[in-house]
Amino acid sequence: MIVSPSILSADFGRLDQDIEMINRSQAGWIHCDVMDGVFVPNISFGFPVIEAVARRTSKPLDVHLMIVNPQNYISQVRDCGAAIMNVHQEACVHLHRTVEAIKAAGMKAAVTLNPATPVETLTDIVADLDMVLLMSVNPGFGGQKFITRTYDKIRRLRKLIDENGSHALIQVDGGVNLETGLAVAQAGADSVVAGSAVFKASDPVDYIEKLAVL
Ligand code: DX5
Numbered sequence: 001m002i003v004s005p006s007i008l009s010a011d012f013g014r015l016d017q018d019i020e021m022i023n024r025s026q027a028g029w030i031h032c033d034v035m036d037g038v039f040v041p042n043i044s045f046g047f048p049v050i051e052a053v054a055r056r057t058s059k060p061l062d063v064h065l066m067i068v069n070p071q072n073y074i075s076q077v078r079d080c081g082a083a084i085m086n087v088h089q090e091a092c093v094h095l096h097r098t099v100e101a102i103k104a105a106g107m108k109a110a111v112t113l114n115p116a117t118p119v120e121t122l123t124d125i126v127a128d129l130d131m132v133l134l135m136s137v138n139p140g141f142g143g144q145k146f147i148t149r150t151y152d153k154i155r156r157l158r159k160l161i162d163e164n165g166s167h168a169l170i171q172v173d174g175g176v177n178l179e180t181g182l183a184v185a186q187a188g189a190d191s192v193v194a195g196s197a198v199f200k201a202s203d204p205v206d207y208i209e210k211l212a213v214l
């Protein structure tokens with residue numbers, strides 16, 4: 001399991017120490033949640049913070065854009081050091097064009113689906129994607145409860161990926177802890193994002209290791 005700890009739940013007053021913790025852990029990536037207060041009802045952080053994280057970390061940056069018009073920021077996301085640029089299907093009118101532009105900029109292209117968006121909406125683009133992220137909470141906040149219908153979506157997405165000859169990874173984001181993470185792994189996901197569960201743990205490095213072996 002590729003674990004992508006979300007720094008949304010980190011202590012921004014000592015972000016360097018929290019990034020050092022992630023560097024020491026078995027995390028595969030670092031998940032950066034960008035929120036604009038329009039696509040989601042919350043505002044988080046933007047490019048200066050992502051750049052600072054990139055300077056401090058040895059892990060690839062997994063940038064999840066919960067913003068309208070993400071196609072306007074592709075070069076900025078690339079320039080601040082992202083390895084994966086993740087846009088919401090619901091935010092992209094011309095999703096194919098946006099995915100092609102992300103790949104042309106040298107990043108992995110990922111697309112996120114909100115809980116109410118069916119996986120079948122990706123039928124005609126899944127073969128072009130490096131990753132699909134299924135939201136298991138409504139995006140905007142850390143610390144929410146996992147929506148259990150996601151397990152069935154993971155299984156349906158796996159089928160869609162296989163049927164279309166896609167190499168896309170499946171990532172799940174929201175309410176992931178050791179219990180929901182185990183069920184997510186059993187349903188066929190390749191990666192989990194975890195924010196509050198990791199940062200509230202008494203030993204976050206150990207918690208990330210436990211998620212990684214699920
Ligand atoms: C939610 C964000 C998530 C969030 C996860 O809108 O996309 O990445 O940080 O937080 P937890 O793991 O606490 O649900």
Ligand code: ZN
Pocket residue numbers: 006031032033064173193
């Ligand atoms: Zn996220």
